[in-house]
Amino acid sequence: MRIVSAEAPIGVFDSGVGGLSVLRAIREELPEESLLYVADSGNAPYGDRPAAVVIERATTITEFLLASRVKAIVVACNTVTVVAIEKLRSWCPVPIVAMEPAIKPASRYTKSGVVGVLATTRTLESPAVARLCALYGSKVTIMLKACPGLVEQVERGELASDETRSLLVTYLSPLLAAGADTLVLGCTHYPFLGELIREIAGPNVTIVDSALAVARELARRLGANSQSSPPGKEIEERFFSSAPAEQARTVMAGLLGRSIEVHGLEVLHPSTRRDQSQCSVCPSGD
Numbered sequence: 001m002r003i004v005s006a007e008a009p010i011g012v013f014d015s016g017v018g019g020l021s022v023l024r025a026i027r028e029e030l031p032e033e034s035l036l037y038v039a040d041s042g043n044a045p046y047g048d049r050p051a052a053v054v055i056e057r058a059t060t061i062t063e064f065l066l067a068s069r070v071k072a073i074v075v076a077c078n079t080v081t082v083v084a085i086e087k088l089r090s091w092c093p094v095p096i097v098a099m100e101p102a103i104k105p106a107s108r109y110t111k112s113g114v115v116g117v118l119a120t121t122r123t124l125e126s127p128a129v130a131r132l133c134a135l136y137g138s139k140v141t142i143m144l145k146a147c148p149g150l151v152e153q154v155e156r157g158e159l160a161s162d163e164t165r166s167l168l169v170t171y172l173s174p175l176l177a178a179g180a181d182t183l184v185l186g187c188t189h190y191p192f193l194g195e196l197i198r199e200i201a202g203p204n205v206t207i208v209d210s211a212l213a214v215a216r217e218l219a220r221r222l223g224a225n226s227q228s229s230p231p232g233k234e235i236e237e238r239f240f241s242s243a244p245a246e247q248a249r250t251v252m253a254g255l256l257g258r259s260i261e262v263h264g265l266e267v268l269h270p271s272t273r274r275d276q277s278q279c280s281v282c283p284s285g286d
Helices: 020-029 051-067 078-091 103-109 127-136 150-155 162-177 190-201 211-224 245-256
Strands: 010-014 035-039 072-075 096-098 114-119 141-146 182-185 206-208 237-241 262-267 281-283
Touching (some): 010 020, 010 051, 020 035, 020 190, 020 211, 020 245, 051 072, 051 078, 078 096, 096 211, 103 127, 114 162, 127 141, 141 162, 150 162, 150 190, 182 190, 190 206, 245 262
Parallel strands (some): 010 035, 010 072, 035 237, 072 096, 114 141, 114 182, 182 206, 237 262
Antiparallel strands (some): 262 281
């Protein structure tokens, strides 16, 4: 385990901008922490990519974060979690906190006994989701719904367009018709569509995601390792994207509701080594 200063930042990454929903929860739970966020929007979405591609991208970004001297990493992407988390943890020298679709709490919240899970194809086909369904689906019906196209809509900042609404109506209709009164947002992009989902699903449907649980687990891990940032320290937030910087800045600032600077990431040659002195992505100018 690498020893890093408690004042070091926390690294957060996702296939794109969706992980900003997790970053928001971390900021609320841990206001004293500095954060470094990486959006791989130039290669999004991951949900329908081969596993080898997802692992390579996750490895490349993790190497960048380690080169930036982060003290912990949050994998704010359900697809990376189910595909690559074991490989990342096998060599990464800092703690990694990852996502898990909120099927467990949803199974407790439902009154109708029907839970709908919205996620990417890759996430829903994973052994991790099968395990969650087996553990918590004995007394409730869990309906899995792949939602191709939604990640792309969020990546474009189209949170309430006619196309986004049409996609959501298509995906939600069979779940609601089957009596689902609880919806699990199993992709970190989807909370940004929460307002539209609530409008379509109605006021009696409960919507759950994992962002707050991840933020609390991160706080617990930092505290257990005596790595919580000391109070009164000046905090820093830095944002990187593999998409064109101006495009990324517009979308990410819109999702966060505040002005931010976004730095570009120039992908060089993805490393196949676990040598921490070699990083396969380097920051470039805006």
